Amino acid sequence: xxxxPPYASTGQRAWYYGFRVLCGLIFFFLIAPxxxxxxxxFNAQDFFTFTPxxxxxxxxxxxxxxxxxxLTNPDWQxxxxxxxxxxxxxxxxxxxxxxxxxxxxxxxxxxxxxAIMAILISPMIVPLIISAAGMYFFYSRVGLQxxxxxxxxxxxxxxxxxxxxxxxxTLVGFDRSLTRASASLGADPVTTFFRVxxxxxxxxxISGALFAFITSFDEVVVVLFVGSxxxxxLPWQMFIGLREQxxxxxxxxxTILVAISIALLTVVELLRRRSERLRGMSPG
Amino acid sequence: xxxxxxxxxxxxxGPTPDTxxxxxxxxxxxxxxxxxxxxxxxxxxxxxxxxxxxxxxxxIFILVTFVxxxxxxxxxSVENQIVSETLPRTVVALEEEWDDHTVPPNETVYAxxxxxxxxxxxxxxxxxxxxRLNYETTGISSLFRRxxxxxxxxxxxYAESFIALDPAxxxxxxxxxxxASETWREEAAVAEANGDDLPRFETAEGIEAFxxxxxxxxxxxxxxxxxxxxxxxxxxxxxxxxxxxxxxDLTANPERIDEYRGPESDLLxxxxxxxxxxxxxxxxxxxxxxxxxxxxxxxxxxIAAFSGRYTAGYYLAAADLQLTPEGVERQPPDQxxxxxLFKRTLIMSLTITGMCILLGYPVAFLLANLPLRTSNLxxxxxxxxxxxxxLVRTSAWKVLLQQEGVINDxxxxxxxxxxxxxxQLINNQLGxxxxxxHILLPFMILPLYSVMKxxxxxxxxxxxxxxxxxxTAFWRVYFPQSVPGxxxxxxxxxxxxxxxxxxxxxxxxxxxxxxxxRIAYHISDSLNWGLGxxxxxxxxxxxxxxxxxxxxxxxxxxxxxx
Numbered sequence: 001x002x003x004x005p006p007y008a009s010t011g012q013r014a015w016y017y018g019f020r021v022l023c024g025l026i027f028f029f030l031i032a033p034x035x036x037x038x039x040x041x042f043n044a045q046d047f048f049t050f051t052p053x054x055x056x057x058x059x060x061x062x063x064x065x066x067x068x069x070x071l072t073n074p075d076w077q078x079x080x081x082x083x084x085x086x087x088x089x090x091x092x093x094x095x096x097x098x099x100x101x102x103x104x105x106x107x108x109x110x111x112x113x114x115a116i117m118a119i120l121i122s123p124m125i126v127p128l129i130i131s132a133a134g135m136y137f138f139y140s141r142v143g144l145q146x147x148x149x150x151x152x153x154x155x156x157x158x159x160x161x162x163x164x165x166x167x168x169x170t171l172v173g174f175d176r177s178l179t180r181a182s183a184s185l186g187a188d189p190v191t192t193f194f195r196v197x198x199x200x201x202x203x204x205x206i207s208g209a210l211f212a213f214i215t216s217f218d219e220v221v222v223v224l225f226v227g228s229x230x231x232x233x234l235p236w237q238m239f240i241g242l243r244e245q246x247x248x249x250x251x252x253x254x255t256i257l258v259a260i261s262i263a264l265l266t267v268v269e270l271l272r273r274r275s276e277r278l279r280g281m282s283p284g
Numbered sequence: 285x286x287x288x289x290x291x292x293x294x295x296x297x298g299p300t301p302d303t304x305x306x307x308x309x310x311x312x313x314x315x316x317x318x319x320x321x322x323x324x325x326x327x328x329x330x331x332x333x334x335x336x337x338x339x340x341x342x343x344i345f346i347l348v349t350f351v352x353x354x355x356x357x358x359x360x361s362v363e364n365q366i367v368s369e370t371l372p373r374t375v376v377a378l379e380e381e382w383d384d385h386t387v388p389p390n391e392t393v394y395a396x397x398x399x400x401x402x403x404x405x406x407x408x409x410x411x412x413x414x415x416r417l418n419y420e421t422t423g424i425s426s427l428f429r430r431x432x433x434x435x436x437x438x439x440x441x442y443a444e445s446f447i448a449l450d451p452a453x454x455x456x457x458x459x460x461x462x463x464a465s466e467t468w469r470e471e472a473a474v475a476e477a478n479g480d481d482l483p484r485f486e487t488a489e490g491i492e493a494f495x496x497x498x499x500x501x502x503x504x505x506x507x508x509x510x511x512x513x514x515x516x517x518x519x520x521x522x523x524x525x526x527x528x529x530x531x532x533d534l535t536a537n538p539e540r541i542d543e544y545r546g547p548e549s550d551l552l553x554x555x556x557x558x559x560x561x562x563x564x565x566x567x568x569x570x571x572x573x574x575x576x577x578x579x580x581x582x583x584x585x586x587i588a589a590f591s592g593r594y595t596a597g598y599y600l601a602a603a604d605l606q607l608t609p610e611g612v613e614r615q616p617p618d619q620x621x622x623x624x625l626f627k628r629t630l631i632m633s634l635t636i637t638g639m640c641i642l643l644g645y646p647v648a649f650l651l652a653n654l655p656l657r658t659s660n661l662x663x664x665x666x667x668x669x670x671x672x673x674x675l676v677r678t679s680a681w682k683v684l685l686q687q688e689g690v691i692n693d694x695x696x697x698x699x700x701x702x703x704x705x706x707x708q709l710i711n712n713q714l715g716x717x718x719x720x721x722h723i724l725l726p727f728m729i730l731p732l733y734s735v736m737k738x739x740x741x742x743x744x745x746x747x748x749x750x751x752x753x754x755x756t757a758f759w760r761v762y763f764p765q766s767v768p769g770x771x772x773x774x775x776x777x778x779x780x781x782x783x784x785x786x787x788x789x790x791x792x793x794x795x796x797x798x799x800x801x802r803i804a805y806h807i808s809d810s811l812n813w814g815l816g817x818x819x820x821x822x823x824x825x826x827x828x829x830x831x832x833x834x835x836x837x838x839x840x841x842x843x844x845x846x
Contacts (some may be wrong), residue, residue, distance in 0.1 A: 012754065023650045026643050030725060033680035034672055036690060040683065048683045097342040104338025109331050116339060123350050123829050127783020130820045131802040133807050134353030137360055137817070157349040160342065220457045221785050225807065240676045242682055242790050251683065254676040261671040266662070268671075276770050277312045 032158050034258055039067055041251035048248065060237070066252035076249065084225075086233060087216040090155035094212040097156075098163030099205055103193070105164070106171040119165075124161035128221040131158070136225040146228030154226045155219055160210030166211065170204025170275060201203040203275035214264060343453055349607065361817035367587065370413045371400040373500060375591040381711060382588065385610075388579050390404055394567040397578075398438045399501040405432035406508045406523075419812050422604065427577040434574035438567065439528030445562045446527055451525075452551055460518045462548045463487055463502045468681070472516065482510045485517065493542050494533070494552075501529040526565065534559040558805040598818035615680040622802070622819070629798045633781035637728075637743035639721040639776050641770060644728035648769070651729070652736035658749050663733075670726035678787050681719040685710040685791065709795025728773040735769030768837070775834040779827055799823055 004016050044063040045051055053061025070076045101120065105113065123131060135154050136145060144150035174197070182192040196204075220235040227236070234253065241250045368375050372398035382389040383457035404410040414428030446453040460469065468486040474483050485506035492499045505526055506517035534556045541556040571578040589607050590597060597607050603634065604620040605612050607753055614620070647666070651659045669677065684690045694704040701707055739762060747757035785800040792801070799819060806816030 001350060009669070013467070015754070019646065019650070022750075023646050026647050027662065029722065030669050031665050033677060033684055033722060037676070037680045047688075048686060049688060049690050097345055101339045101342035104335045107331065107335040108329060110335045110339070111332055116343060119351065120342065120346055125827065125829055126354065126592075127781070127785075127800060127823060129783060129803050130354070130357070130787040130824050130827075131350065133816060133820050134355075134357035135349075135802060136353075136807060137813065138353035138356040140354065153345075153349045157346060160346065166543060214671070214673075218675070220675060235675050237671065238679065239786065239790070242675070242679055246682070250679050254673070254679050257673045258677050261673065261676075262668065265671045266665055269667075 038255050041255040066249045069249045070252050079232050079234045083234040090152045090216040091213040093156035094159035094163050095209045098160050102167035107220050121161045122162050123158050132222045132225040151227045151231045154222050155216035159215045163208035163209035166208035168206045170201045203271040207271050315520045332844035341371045361821045362594045365593050366416050367590050370404045370409050374400045378588045389566050401435045402523050402525045403508050404506040430575050438570045438722050439524040442531040443524045443527035449558050497529040498533050501526045515669045515784050598814040600816045625799050636772050636781045639726035648729050651733050666729050678790050710791050713796040715791040716788050716796035719787050724777045727776050731772040732769040738763045738767050777829050
């Protein structure tokens with residue numbers, strides 16, 4: 001596959017290039033919808049398609065008015081502020097509890113490990129609409145429905161499986177003799193954890209945290225049910241915008257979110273390489 | 285080296301491992317003298333405890349914030365306490381008195397309904413109950429709403445007759461003297477003096493033997509007055525249905541009243557004698573006057589069928605069945621929507637999974653066989669959509685697929701379609717399938733890629749060197765080894781697809797929605813929570829079975845992210 005041998009027949013050549021064109025089209029299908037919204041978000045008009053002026057690359061056909069709308073309109077600023085208030089707190093909650101539990105789970109003797117793991121992973125398996133429905137019923141019983149902490153706890157629960165998975169995966173490659181060495185040199189378990197274990201599993205913890213953060217920051221189903229108007233987040237506002245009065249500001253917000261995801265993707269990729277390097281595996 | 289005796293191994297005074305070994309006959313001992321087995325067990329137990337203590341906070345957190353809500357949902361899908369709590373007397377009466385389900389029940393049941401309904405109406409619960417029963421039989425909601433206003437007229441003629449006989453029957457004090465227990469009256473007096481809430485009403489001992497229905501109806505009245513209005517029954521004239529109860533008790537068994545020795549016995553005996561002469565108005569006629577829907581045996585059948593504290597009714601409804609007095613039946617054809625919706629969810633999820641295999645396989649194959657540097661670069665094209673917000677991708681498709689959107693514009697520009705009849709690409713099944721295939725494709729490519737990475741290229745080379753054609757080498761050697769990847773990716777995509785809500789909601793229109801959209805509708809719009817919970821429970825069951833399969837094939841520990 002890597003290169004076409006010089007003796008390849010015409011059929012093989014046709015297949016070789018045909019296959020690459022096919023894959024190119026699929027890659028195009030994957031990436032084009034995300035790319036296409038970027039120029040559209042600079043549309044000077046309220047249309048969702050390329051105006052003749054834009055196709056002619058007329059500078060007047062482009063503007064940043066949708067971005068200005070996003071930055072000044074309280075309909076968007078309040079949800080942005082809510083998202084910024086909810087996602088980091090939910091992330092801290094899932095990372096703190098998740099890392100602790102992952103360390104516990106990676107010990108050699110854990111009773112009911114399989115069952116515990118299944119319960120901890122379950123928020124990732126259960127369809128969001130079911131989680132949302134159950135949380136709506138239960139949180140209204142206990143008075144958490146429509147509160148800030150209700151949304152934070154729900155989002156933390158959804159983020160925990162990602163923290164568990166990434167941190168346990170990092171702990172698999174962790175050399176236990178390091179903690180024993182630390183203990184034999186007189187460090188108590190807390191010091192050992194923070195000075196020896198934590199720096200080594202940090203890449204896993206951070207990428208788990210990023211997953212938890214993006215889960216909360218991007219989450220809309222659960223917050224629709226568990227939250228009230230006071231906890232309206234950015235995705236919620238986008239959802240309403242898409243369902244009711246679709247405004248081009250959504251594309252500006254979408255472009256900003258794409259930029260954020262590119263940044264996150266870069267961080268996760270760098271962390272992955274660092275972690276592989278630390279474990280002595282060659283980075284890709 | 286001069287003073288070895290102080291630090292040498294033989295100079296240690298306490299027990300050493302050696303000591304244990306030297307105790308040749310007994311069990312092997314640890315350094316501190318305990319048997320080694322016990323010592324090791326203790327160490328193991330401590331280790332287990334430590335691990336559990338580390339896990340405990342998260343486990344408790346997940347149990348409270350996630351598992352309890354799911355359990356609550358499952359409970360709500362069978363829970364049906366509203367009927368037996370709102371109409372307790374009617375439920376019992378129907379059970380005992382109503383045999384022939386083709387005719388309306390007898391007077392006793394109607395009287396019980398009068399006591400229940402007036403109490404429910406005063407507590408403003410009759411409309412909630414009406415909405416609940418309306419899920420089963422249409423029209424009950426309005427019947428209950430109308431009856432809530434008229435129910436206080438039932439028994440009015442008896443009230444007038446009793447009061448005409450002796451004005452004492454109008455006095456709240458007469459009633460409390462007759463009905464309330466000694467202790468309750470004392471406690472109520474104390475509470476009244478202190479300005480506290482009144483205690484829960486208690487009927488006088490023995491009065492139930494003489495006036496069973498009246499005691500029950502009056503207790504209902506008294507507690508409603510106390511709990512809802514914060515007033516004292518000692519200051520309120522009873523509702524008219526309480527007089528109906530009194531009339532029914534006195535006429536049913538007038539001789540027994542002679543044995544009554546409690547307070548107000550003379551008044552009661554006089555009333556018992558006079559009640560025989562009152563003009564009798566059948567309760568059933570009084571109900572008919574409120575609403576002739578009460579003569580419909582189907583209404584009573586529905587109440588009887590749903591009188592249990594738990595019901596399978598929501599699950600039956602989710603399977604387009606209904607519980608009738610005659611047993612389980614299919615819904616009328618125009619109301620059979622859930623099987624259709626389940627079938628559609630299933631077929632569309634399978635289509636999406638199939639599309640993902642078709643599109644994902646070539647890409648994964650290419651990525652797995654390219655040099656690492658190139659494939660890592662191309663991998664970004666897969667990972668970027670994976671990391672991009674779901675709403676961003678959905679809004680992109682909404683913009684692209686619109687009739688005035690980019691794709692239709694391009695098609696018109698090329699000349700494939702005329703400007704007049706642009707393609708309907710969104711708000712139908714096609715829109716959902718396109719958008720969801722795009723959204724779920726990375727979940728297919730990533731597991732496929734990781735499996736294909738493990739297929740040694742030498743196998744295909746060996747097949748080729750043995751004379752296989754390119755196709756045979758691929759189909760007979762490479763493809764079978766990549767099947768686990770297809771399995772893992774398919775189950776993952778399918779699990780995600782059948783539970784999807786946001787994308788079908790936004791691009792699915794009316795025909796492209798899934799069962800999850802119906803669940804959301806029942807929870808936030810129709811407020812039929814029980815049915816929403818039952819649909820959710822069925823969906824959850826399906827997902828768990830698939831997940832279990834996934835765990836058996838792939839193993840949950842092998843889930844990799846990014």
